[in-house]
Amino acid sequence: xxxxxxxxxxxxxxxxxxxxxxxxxxxxxxxxxxxxxxxxxxxxxxxxxxxxxxxxxxxxxxxxxxxxxxxxxxxxxxxxxxxxxxxxxxxxxxxxxxxxxxxxxxxxxxxxxxxxxxxxxxxxxxxxxxxxxxxxxxxxxxxxxxxxxxxxxxxxxxxxxxxxxxxxxxxxxxxxxxxxxxxxxxxxxxxxxxxxxxxxxxxxxxxxxxxxxxxxxxxxxxxxxxxxxxxxxxxxxxxxxxxxxxxxxxxxxxxxxxxxxxxxxxxxxxxxxxxxxxxxxxxxxxxxxxxxxxxxxxxxxxxxxxxxxxxxxxxxxxxxxxxxxxxxxxxxxxxxxxxxxxxxxxxxxxxxxxxxxxxxxxxxxxxxxxxxxxxxxxxxxxxxxxxxxxxxxxxxxxxxxxxxxxxxxxxxxxxxxxxxxxxxxxxxxxxxxxxxxxxxxxxxxxxxxxxxxxxxxxxxxxxxxxxxxxxxxxxxxxxxxxxxxx
Numbered sequence: 001x002x003x004x005x006x007x008x009x010x011x012x013x014x015x016x017x018x019x020x021x022x023x024x025x026x027x028x029x030x031x032x033x034x035x036x037x038x039x040x041x042x043x044x045x046x047x048x049x050x051x052x053x054x055x056x057x058x059x060x061x062x063x064x065x066x067x068x069x070x071x072x073x074x075x076x077x078x079x080x081x082x083x084x085x086x087x088x089x090x091x092x093x094x095x096x097x098x099x100x101x102x103x104x105x106x107x108x109x110x111x112x113x114x115x116x117x118x119x120x121x122x123x124x125x126x127x128x129x130x131x132x133x134x135x136x137x138x139x140x141x142x143x144x145x146x147x148x149x150x151x152x153x154x155x156x157x158x159x160x161x162x163x164x165x166x167x168x169x170x171x172x173x174x175x176x177x178x179x180x181x182x183x184x185x186x187x188x189x190x191x192x193x194x195x196x197x198x199x200x201x202x203x204x205x206x207x208x209x210x211x212x213x214x215x216x217x218x219x220x221x222x223x224x225x226x227x228x229x230x231x232x233x234x235x236x237x238x239x240x241x242x243x244x245x246x247x248x249x250x251x252x253x254x255x256x257x258x259x260x261x262x263x264x265x266x267x268x269x270x271x272x273x274x275x276x277x278x279x280x281x282x283x284x285x286x287x288x289x290x291x292x293x294x295x296x297x298x299x300x301x302x303x304x305x306x307x308x309x310x311x312x313x314x315x316x317x318x319x320x321x322x323x324x325x326x327x328x329x330x331x332x333x334x335x336x337x338x339x340x341x342x343x344x345x346x347x348x349x350x351x352x353x354x355x356x357x358x359x360x361x362x363x364x365x366x367x368x369x370x371x372x373x374x375x376x377x378x379x380x381x382x383x384x385x386x387x388x389x390x391x392x393x394x395x396x397x398x399x400x401x402x403x404x405x406x407x408x409x410x411x412x413x414x415x416x417x418x419x420x421x422x423x424x425x426x427x428x429x430x431x432x433x434x435x436x437x438x439x440x441x442x443x444x445x446x447x448x449x450x451x452x453x454x455x456x457x458x459x460x461x462x463x464x465x466x467x468x469x470x471x472x473x474x475x476x477x478x479x480x481x482x483x484x485x486x
Contacts, residue, residue: 001483003212004161004219008063008107018051018064022111025066028158029112036134036143038152039112040071041080047111050104060107061222062161067103067208068112069163070150072120073196074206076100076110084118084127087317087329098191098227099206103163106222114162115149118331119313120204121306123173123424124383125149128331132385135178136480137448141382144174147209151178154209157482161215167204168302169377169427172439174209176377176451179441179480181210181468184427186458187434188232189224200309201353202232203302203431211483213469216438220461232434235459246466251285252454253370258379259295259429262422267445268376275374275442275452278475287370292362295429299421301352302428303340303413308349310334311341332398336416339401340409360433367435367457372467375426377439377451389419430455438464441477449478 010016026044033039047066051057057064069076072083075093082088100110115133117125125133125148133148135141136156143152147164151174154162164171166184175182187202199205207223210216226233256272258264279286314325327335366373383389397404397412404412430437435458439451456463471477 001212002160004062004065004215007160008065011063012058019048022047022066025159032156032158035139036136036152036156037131038114038133038149039068040115040130041113043079044111047109051109057107061218062107065108066111067108067161067163068114068150068153068159069100069110070116070147070165071113072116072146073097073165074100074163079113084116084130085330086129087325089129098193102191102223102225114153117145118334120146120167120170121333121337122146123169123420134385135382141384141448144177144382146170147174150209151180154180154211155480157480160211162209164209165204165206167200168431169424171207171209172377172427172437172453173424175439177382177449179449179478181216181441182439183207183216183220184430184437185220185461186234186436188230188234191225191227192230197231201305202434211479213465213472217465247371249284250371252279252372252374253287253289254374255289255291257291258425259291260299260421260425262425264376265380267450268379271443271450271452272374272376292366293359298359298432299428301355302432304344304348304352307337307341308344310337314338332395333416336398336401336412340413343406343409356432363433363435364457371463373455375453377426377453378424380423381445381448381450383423390416426453434458436461436464438468440468440471441479442471442475444478
């Protein structure tokens with residue numbers, strides 16, 4: 001299979017040059033992008049210049065493999081840094097993010113930037129300034145969000161690895177929708193800074209979308225980094241060597257019911273039940289359990305954090321542009337979240353973070369009894385492009401958000417996300433508790449992918465990699481067509 005390490009080996013052995021491979025990726029991008037809208041910039045000349053300054057790149061894990069960055073937080077000096085917003089359309093990064101620098105240390109050369117929704121608030125990608133990112137399995141459907149452009153690029157076979165990030169499922173949701181592998185690492189294990197050190201109070205983390213477990217493993221162990229300035233630090237067990245002995249028998253808890261009591265599709269239930277039976281047949285212990293906390297209360301705390309962080313973000317933007325931001329500067333969803341954030345008392349924000357800590361304790365206690373938690377990644381397959389996930393009444397209220405009270409805004413934000421959350425209710429927990437989680441492409445429903453999700457205790461990516469490789473080799477992944485070709 002032509003995954004990232006396949007091309008890295010070709011580069012290392014000089015069977016193909018960096019310029020030749022870059023031209024292949026660039027050509028495929030330009031051929032398919034009019035249909036998919038995966039890429040929003042192409043920086044191939046800059047990539048060539050970057051490659052030329054790196055000595056001994058063939059000795060690095062990915063040996064010069066070109067990779068696109070997500071147009072949200074994955075900064076490259078002098079490249080656009082728009083966050084999918086019209087307000088920042090001309091903004092350029094003043095320096096590389098530490099995540100980008102770590103990609104370079106692993107021999108990955110940024111060459112383009114991928115589509116993302118405004119400020120990453122959505123589980124679909126439909127920024128007004130860029131348009132929708134579409135699913136290569138069927139362009140009538142979204143590829144997901146917020147790493148939708150990245151997912152479209154990988155699923156189309158344009159690139160085997162794309163930079164992505166996850167603040168509530170934004171790696172795992174598009175992985176489920178597009179038949180990819182989506183790992184969200186443990187809080188504190190990936191590079192952060194030199195700006196945005198906390199990333200939604202640790203909920204948001206950078207990694208990538210991939211198509212093979214060997215790429216996922218190689219990238220994870222290459223990208224993890226101890227940074228003494230980072231406010232969140234992963235536990236020492238996260239640094240266990242990748243060759244640590246696999247556990248012969250895994251004890252797996254299973255949750256199928258939605259944490260917000262919403263409908264779960266028959267296909268998502270089937271995907272988990274089949275995984276359940278497979279694990280039993282492989283000699284592992286599997287047990288169905290109830291959701292261990294109040295999922296609706298946890299989501300309310302997540303939205304509250306979004307609001308407070310957004311208010312702080314716009315305060316910083318106002319300093320940069322030397323004026324107050326206005327409703328017409330942003331999409332209505334962003335405006336509503338911003339207005340909510342401005343009216344949240346500090347005590348409510350602290351209480352929300354305390355709830356996260358309580359949830360983290362609950363989950364770590366659960367992982368004393370179980371090695372892994374298995375759930376659907378998403379409750380359904382991808383929604384159709386243009387499907388209205390809100391309503392005219394909600395949009396009307398968002399347009400009037402500045403005149404609403406905190407309680408009214410809390411209710412409005414809940415209504416605003418209600419339909420989209422029903423599609424993706426499982427992913428947010430790991431962001432708030434800091435635990436690692438992975439979406440695996442094990443199922444097809446009506447010719448569209450649907451993933452299953454495994455979550456582990458903090459620092460136990462080794463268990464996620466173990467179970468991922470088990471499903472890859474013994475169960476089989478439902479990968480996009482390009483990667484099924486001989």
